Amino acid sequence: MEFDFSAVITYFPTLLKGVGVAALVALAVALMSVLGGLVVAVISIYTNKVVSAPLRFFIWLFMTTPLLLQLYFLYFGLGEWILIPAVVVGILGLGFHYMAYNADIFITTIKSVSGGQYEASRSLGFGHWRTILYIIVPQAFIRSIPQLGNNMILMVKDTSVLSAIGVAELVYASQYAISVSFRPFEFFIVIAAMYYVINIVMELGQAWLERQTSYRH
Amino acid sequence: MDFDLMVEVTPLLIRAAWVTIDISSRAIFFGFFVACGLVFLQTLRFAPIRWFARGYVSIVRGTPYFVQLLLVFYGGPSIGLRLDPVTCGVVVGAFNIGAYMSEAIRGSIESVDNGQTEAARSLGFGRAQTMFYIVLPQAASLMIRSVGVLAIVLIKNSSLVSIISVVELTYQAQRLIGSTYKPLEIFTLSALMYIVIIYAVMGIIELAYRRATRYTTQ
Amino acid sequence: MSTEQQTATPMVEVRNVHKRFGNLEVLKGINLTVDRGKIISIIGPSGSGKSTLLRSVNNLEVIDDGVILLDGVQVNRPDMKGMAFERHINHIRQNMGMVFQHFNLFPHMSTIDNVTLAPRKLKGMDKKAARELGMEQLERVGLAEKADVFPNWLSGGQKQRVAIARALAMKPKVMLFDEATSALDPELVEEVNQVMRSLADEHMTMLIVTHEMSFARDVSDWALFMDGGVVVEESAPDKLFSNPDQERTRNFLQKHLENNK
Ligand SMILES: Nc1ncnc2c1ncn2[C@@H]1O[C@H](COP(=O)(O)OP(=O)(O)O)[C@@H](O)[C@H]1O
Ligand SMILES: [Mg+2]
Numbered sequence: 001m002e003f004d005f006s007a008v009i010t011y012f013p014t015l016l017k018g019v020g021v022a023a024l025v026a027l028a029v030a031l032m033s034v035l036g037g038l039v040v041a042v043i044s045i046y047t048n049k050v051v052s053a054p055l056r057f058f059i060w061l062f063m064t065t066p067l068l069l070q071l072y073f074l075y076f077g078l079g080e081w082i083l084i085p086a087v088v089v090g091i092l093g094l095g096f097h098y099m100a101y102n103a104d105i106f107i108t109t110i111k112s113v114s115g116g117q118y119e120a121s122r123s124l125g126f127g128h129w130r131t132i133l134y135i136i137v138p139q140a141f142i143r144s145i146p147q148l149g150n151n152m153i154l155m156v157k158d159t160s161v162l163s164a165i166g167v168a169e170l171v172y173a174s175q176y177a178i179s180v181s182f183r184p185f186e187f188f189i190v191i192a193a194m195y196y197v198i199n200i201v202m203e204l205g206q207a208w209l210e211r212q213t214s215y216r217h
Numbered sequence: 218m219d220f221d222l223m224v225e226v227t228p229l230l231i232r233a234a235w236v237t238i239d240i241s242s243r244a245i246f247f248g249f250f251v252a253c254g255l256v257f258l259q260t261l262r263f264a265p266i267r268w269f270a271r272g273y274v275s276i277v278r279g280t281p282y283f284v285q286l287l288l289v290f291y292g293g294p295s296i297g298l299r300l301d302p303v304t305c306g307v308v309v310g311a312f313n314i315g316a317y318m319s320e321a322i323r324g325s326i327e328s329v330d331n332g333q334t335e336a337a338r339s340l341g342f343g344r345a346q347t348m349f350y351i352v353l354p355q356a357a358s359l360m361i362r363s364v365g366v367l368a369i370v371l372i373k374n375s376s377l378v379s380i381i382s383v384v385e386l387t388y389q390a391q392r393l394i395g396s397t398y399k400p401l402e403i404f405t406l407s408a409l410m411y412i413v414i415i416y417a418v419m420g421i422i423e424l425a426y427r428r429a430t431r432y433t434t435q
Numbered sequence: 436m437s438t439e440q441q442t443a444t445p446m447v448e449v450r451n452v453h454k455r456f457g458n459l460e461v462l463k464g465i466n467l468t469v470d471r472g473k474i475i476s477i478i479g480p481s482g483s484g485k486s487t488l489l490r491s492v493n494n495l496e497v498i499d500d501g502v503i504l505l506d507g508v509q510v511n512r513p514d515m516k517g518m519a520f521e522r523h524i525n526h527i528r529q530n531m532g533m534v535f536q537h538f539n540l541f542p543h544m545s546t547i548d549n550v551t552l553a554p555r556k557l558k559g560m561d562k563k564a565a566r567e568l569g570m571e572q573l574e575r576v577g578l579a580e581k582a583d584v585f586p587n588w589l590s591g592g593q594k595q596r597v598a599i600a601r602a603l604a605m606k607p608k609v610m611l612f613d614e615a616t617s618a619l620d621p622e623l624v625e626e627v628n629q630v631m632r633s634l635a636d637e638h639m640t641m642l643i644v645t646h647e648m649s650f651a652r653d654v655s656d657w658a659l660f661m662d663g664g665v666v667v668e669e670s671a672p673d674k675l676f677s678n679p680d681q682e683r684t685r686n687f688l689q690k691h692l693e694n695n696k
Binding site: 330332333335336337338339340341342343344346350351354355432 | 557
């Protein structure tokens with residue numbers, strides 16, 4: 001067995017482009033899943049059953065079925081009606097998936113903050129929704145950061161799965177290069193290494209973020 | 218909803234669900250031994266072996282399962298590792314969950330109060346006896362829950378072996394969606410099957426947990 | 436060996452023991468002798484090194500300097516390494532009973548199994564004989580009827596009595612008590628003290644670290660006051676508790692009295 005990384009070097013710009021796509025997708029998914037998760041959590045806690053029950057059902061459904069199955073459903077389901085680019089389907093699919101996981105976290109933290117803080121704030125004269133938005137949600141958000149961070153680290157690794165529906169991230173971007181160079185081992189080692197580096201950077205970032213926010217608890 | 222179609226494809230999906238169960242259970246079974254091996258290596262005196270085990274765990278946790286699968290399946294042959302798709306799914310699954318499980322096992326062993334070890338040692342028990350009679354039985358209850366969570370993650374991740382054309386549940390679902398153009402029906406059925414599998418596993422975990430913690434509730 | 440010689444060998448001997456944690460010297464040359472059938476109490480402020488001393492006797496802490504002997508056999512063996520030392524210390528520990536502040540009962544085993552595990556596994560006793568022995572020990576601490584109950588269902592006082600029974604089941608030459616009643620609610624202290632008194636009546640050799648001054652005074656043959664890693668003063672208990680020579684001992688007892696008003 002001999003290793004030859006020259007093809008990897010030749011196609012390195014392609015790989016970098018794949019990293020770029022993955023990064024943009026991850027960013028969009030992060031925004032969508034965190035903000036969406038927060039909204040879903042607030043609505044499912046503070047509204048009546050008619051609204052909250054379906055939301056909780058979807059949270060549960062997204063958490064108990066595999067991401068890839070959800071992606072296929074969305075890809076073919078949406079594809080039936082409209083023609084949309086794979087990358088949009090990828091962002092939506094990954095976005096909904098992690099929205100559910102994030103909402104699950106927010107529901108727990110909002111409830112734990114809600115306890116004494118709600119009464120305290122109402123007694124100061126804040127209204128119901130103002131209390132929720134200005135007092136409870138910000139505190140719950142800060143408390144959620146460690147777990148949100150975990151989810152986002154998992155999410156970045158899951159962007160690799162989007163290649164299955166044709167999103168041109170790292171794995172997908174290298175497919176052509178692999179098929180012409182016959183060097184799958186070298187390519188996948190390099191791809192794994194890239195993910196590993198990104199993962200370590202994210203873990204360091206998460207640790208830093210936790211230090212920055214921990215004094216507020 | 219097209220119920221006739223749903224009835225028609227159910228047997229196909231059930232057969233595929235068995236493959237999912239088969240691959241997952243084998244990966245979990247072998248993964249447990251991988252995990253025990255990793256835990257053991259990390260207790261050894263010889264530092265480079267400990268570094269190797271920690272490095273392995275860190276790399277497996279820090280890279281996507283999907284890329285690991287592709288690396289072994291497509292890249293394996295160039296280092297003389299030729300595996301059929303199902304075996305590949307089991308092997309990669311086992312070595313992946315093994316890394317996570319080793320952390321869970323280590324964590325549960327470390328969470329047993331040090332006073333337990335001291336009490337056993339003060340009676341004259343050796344290290345291995347203390348581990349075997351005192352620490353492990355108590356760590357087991359914690360281990361069951363955290364390993365259970367990992368098992369469920371692995372079952373969901375097993376869907377990724379569809380990419381290397383193992384005809385498991387997600388592969389079959391995707392193929393049927395493509396051929397019938399009925400995504401909702403197929404999704405509903407296959408989702409239901411994942412849910413049944415996962416809830417069955419959760420039930421088993423809960424039973425095992427109760428058994429292991431009988432002493433706290435009697 | 437004649438009886439006289441036997442009585443001449445102390446059960447526990449601690450000679451010039453030093454122990455450091457990093458830069459902190461916790462034991463600064465401790466000397467201590469416990470004769471056969473005698474009871475010695477150690478008192479002193481928190482952090483003075485009492486637990487460390489007791490744990491060192493059991494080798495749960497490894498001392499940096501000095502010698503510890505159990506019935507004439509050296510406990511600490513800086514010359515021994517690895518498995519050889521393991522075998523040595525496991526054997527030594529079978530002859531010492533240790534009772535911890537937080538009981539450390541094995542929660543996954545019934546009371547009787549807690550008591551019989553060591554005799555069964557370490558002395559190869561068969562199940563039936565072990566159960567007999569275990570019941571005997573549980574009766575000794577007044578808990579025979581709790582034999583098949585799990586520790587979580589016992590009160591703190593009962594747990595500590597089971598822990599004592601567990602240690603006694605190995606027929607130890609000496610019992611070490613590290614604040615056996617400190618973690619207990621006040622109303623549960625007496626039942627444990629009662630058990631310890633009954634051991635005293637049977638002439639069990641005991642080394643007791645305690646905050647129970649009146650109990651220590653009652654039960655012990657000799658008392659030590661430790662502070663800052665040294666034995667400040669030692670004497671017969673009546674003298675130490677009512678008329679100590681040292682200023683530091685007086686201050687400690689004074690403070691202790693005030694705190695327990
Ligand atoms: N494992 C340890 N590591 C570092 N310092 C310790 C350790 N155990 C005890 N100490 C320190 O040694 C001193 C004596 O502790 P200890 O023997 O527990 O005192 P006592 O039992 O008299 O309250 C204390 O200052 C304590 O903080
Ligand atoms: Mg102490």
